Structures are given as structure tokens and as C-alpha cells.
Amino acid sequence: MSETQPTEEELQNMSPEELAELQKKNCVFCRIIKGEVPTHKVYEDSTMIGILDIYPSTKGHVILLPKEHAPIMPLIPPDVFKHLFSKIKYLAKGVKDALPSERSTIFIANGGVAGQQSPHFLVHVVPRNSDDGLTNFDVPKKGISQEDIFPTLKMNLTKMMQSHLQREGKIAIQTPSKDQLAEVLDQNQQLRDMIINNPDQVKAAMETNPQLKVLFNGIDIDKLSVKLKTGHSSELEQVSAEPAPTEGGEASPVDNKEEETKEESKKEEKPKQDKKEDHHSLLDKVTHMFSK
Numbered sequence: 022m023s024e025t026q027p028t029e030e031e032l033q034n035m036s037p038e039e040l041a042e043l044q045k046k047n048c049v050f051c052r053i054i055k056g057e058v059p060t061h062k063v064y065e066d067s068t069m070i071g072i073l074d075i076y077p078s079t080k081g082h083v084i085l086l087p088k089e090h091a092p093i094m095p096l097i098p099p100d101v102f103k104h105l106f107s108k109i110k111y112l113a114k115g116v117k118d119a120l121p122s123e124r125s126t127i128f129i130a131n132g133g134v135a136g137q138q139s140p141h142f143l144v145h146v147v148p149r150n151s152d153d154g155l156t157n158f159d160v161p162k163k164g165i166s167q168e169d170i171f172p173t174l175k176m177n178l179t180k181m182m183q184s185h186l187q188r189e190g191k192i193a194i195q196t197p198s199k200d201q202l203a204e205v206l207d208q209n210q211q212l213r214d215m216i217i218n219n220p221d222q223v224k225a226a227m228e229t230n231p232q233l234k235v236l237f238n239g240i241d242i243d244k245l246s247v248k249l250k251t252g253h254s255s256e257l258e259q260v261s262a263e264p265a266p267t268e269g270g271e272a273s274p275v276d277n278k279e280e281e282t283k284e285e286s287k288k289e290e291k292p293k294q295d296k297k298e299d300h301h302s303l304l305d306k307v308t309h310m311f312s313k
């Protein structure tokens with residue numbers, strides 16, 4: 022802040038990187054981390070520091086912050102985030118034992134409307150005692166109905182976590198059953214057309230879209246494309262690239278070539294319509310996947 026600040030015009034011409042750099046330069050906490058501003062540092066490791074809050078709520082009020090500048094939680098790099106949050110439990114206990122105090126309030130204001138006042142993401146560790154005189158961080162109870170938001174929230178949180186964990190390789194990919202996939206294709210004309218008219222595009226998209234990859238895991242897209250051109254997607258078990266149980270036990274889906282020729286010869290397949298009702302929730306999920 023000692024140096025001259027850019028003019029309004031200069032600000033407007035700055036790239037997002039330059040703006041981020043300027044924000045970092047003006048961030049008092051980054052200056053504390055660099056040692057340019059004095060502080061009472063009570064903890065430091067490779068990734069984060071803990072300092073005494075200069076406006077403490079109680080004695081021993083510590084703030085923990087990543088060394089790398091991030092204004093809000095979503096902008097913290099994943100490895101920094103993991104480090105920071107895996108340490109909070111121990112640092113809070115360290116504070117509690119050192120004072121000592123009975124418990125602590127761990128407080129994060131994530132963004133301006135949430136009460137964040139600093140330009141740098143912080144976690145407050147506020148030591149608490151029954152007689153500390155602080156009112157508890159009260160979350161007001163209001164009579165707001167949550168019925169309308171419940172299904173959307175439930176679906177989005179599940180979907181978010183599944184795709185996050187899959188990206189991280191933490192959970193095995195769950196392949197939809199052939200019936201489920203058939204239902205998805207029956208209901209999603211756009212996807213169906215893409216498979217019929219441009220199977221190569223679908224294959225390319227599978228490389229970069231983990232959700233498509235999951236949906237078509239074990240499916241031969243070229244065979245599926247041919248199948249959809251001529252028939253009903255309920256015949257999907259015939260395009261599996263993996264062993265799968267078949268009715269009558271005569272066909273071996275492992276042998277794709279044999280399967281294909283068999284398929285050409287028998288035209289009157291019985292469509293599987295019986296499970297239509299059950300697939301609506303799955304369909305909703307997949308429709309969301311593709312509208313993302």
C-alpha cells in the first residue's frame with residue numbers, strides 16, 4: 022500500500038492474472054506471511070501459518086491461513102486445502118491444551134456476504150469457556166419451508182461428491198445396468214442421435230468426460246450405434262463389451278463378432294418396457310449429467 026496504486030483505466034486493462042497479483046500484493050495477510058508486517062506467529066509449516074488475532078474474541082484467539090493467497094475457499098488449491106483442514110483438529114486441540122480452555126469455536130466466513138472481512142481466506146480458532154461472556158454463534162431458527170429445495174439439493178450434493186470422488190479415483194466407477202442405460206437412451210434423444218450419427222464424437226467425449234465414461238463403461242459404442250440405427254435400445258445387452266448374463270444362455274456376449282451376426286439374424290426382439298417407471302430418478306440424474 023506504500024506504492025502507487027494503478028489508475029481506474031489501468032485496472033480495467035489488467036488481465037485476471039495481473040489483478041490477482043495486485044490483490045495479493047495488497048493483501049495484508051500475504052505481507053504478514055512474507056514478514057513485511059509484524060505479527061505474533063504461533064505456528065508455521067510449509068503450507069500454512071497460525072497467528073494471534075489482533076482483535077481477539079477471547080484470549081488465545083488464533084487465525085489459521087494458507088501461505089498461498091486465496092480470497093475464498095473455492096480458490097484454495099486442493100493440496101493446500103487438504104493440508105489446512107487436516108491440521109485444524111490438532112491445532113485447535115493445541116490451543117485448548119495450552120491455555121487451557123474448555124472447547125473452541127472454529128469459524129469460517131466464506132465470502133463477503135457471509136461476513137468475511139479479510140482479503141485472504143482464514144479459519145478462526147476461538148477458545149471457549151462457559152464463562153467467556155461470548156454469545157454463541159447463533160444460527161437463527163426461521164420458519165422457512167425446505168420441501169421445494171430438498172430433491173434438488175439431495176441430488177446435487179450426491180452428484181457433486183460422486184463426480185469429485187471419481188475424479189480423485191477414490192471410488193470405483195459404478196456402471197449403470199443395461200436396462201438403465203437403455204432407458205436413458207430411450208429418453209435422451211440428443212444423446213441417442215449423437216451415438217447414431219457420430220459414434221467417434223461420443224468416443225472422443227468419453228475421454229474427457231468422466232460421466233460419459235461411466236455411463237458407457239464396457240459398451241462398444243460402434244456396435245451400439247449400429248444397434249440404435251436398426252433397433253431398440255433395450256437390446257443393449259447385445260452390445261456389451263463385457264461378459265453379462267443373457268436369457269436362454271445360448272449367446273456368449275464375450276465374443277462380440279458372433280454376437281453381432283446372431284443379432285442380425287433375429288429381428289423380432291421383445292422390447293423391455295416393464296421397468297420404465299423405475300428409471301425416472303436415474304433418468305433425472307443422467308439428464309442433469311448431460312445438461313451440466
Ligand SMILES: [Zn+2]
Binds near residue numbers: 052140
Ligand atoms: Zn493474501
